[in-house]
Amino acid sequence: MEEVKKIYSGYGEYERLIRHRMEFYINLRYIKENIPDKSLKILYLGGGPGRYAIELTKAGHKVTLIDLTDFHVKEAKRLSKEEKIKLHIDLVAAKMFTVH
Secondary structure (H helix, E strand, O other): HHHHHHOOOOOOOHHHHHHHHHHHHHHHHHHHHOOOOOOEEEEEEEHHHHHHHHHHOOOOOOEEEEEOOOOHHHHHHHHHHHHOOOOOOOEEEOOOOOOO
């Protein structure tokens, strides 16, 4: 698991989605088409820097974002502050565990 964390720590996923806007907007449209309009509580595992979580929060959902890397959690916190809107989003650095 440390190898996975190492790969994604410092990886600019938010910037990648800005460069590849079409990917972001297609995915976002697909997500929005497949969830109800009413406000939901969404657990977003592997949410990275929060690009989709922020948009879902803007749409009225309460999102909990969980990611393996502290880098992405910090980035999501920073980006949600930059939006200057009240977000209902919790950001947690996840730890790997074994389920028996």
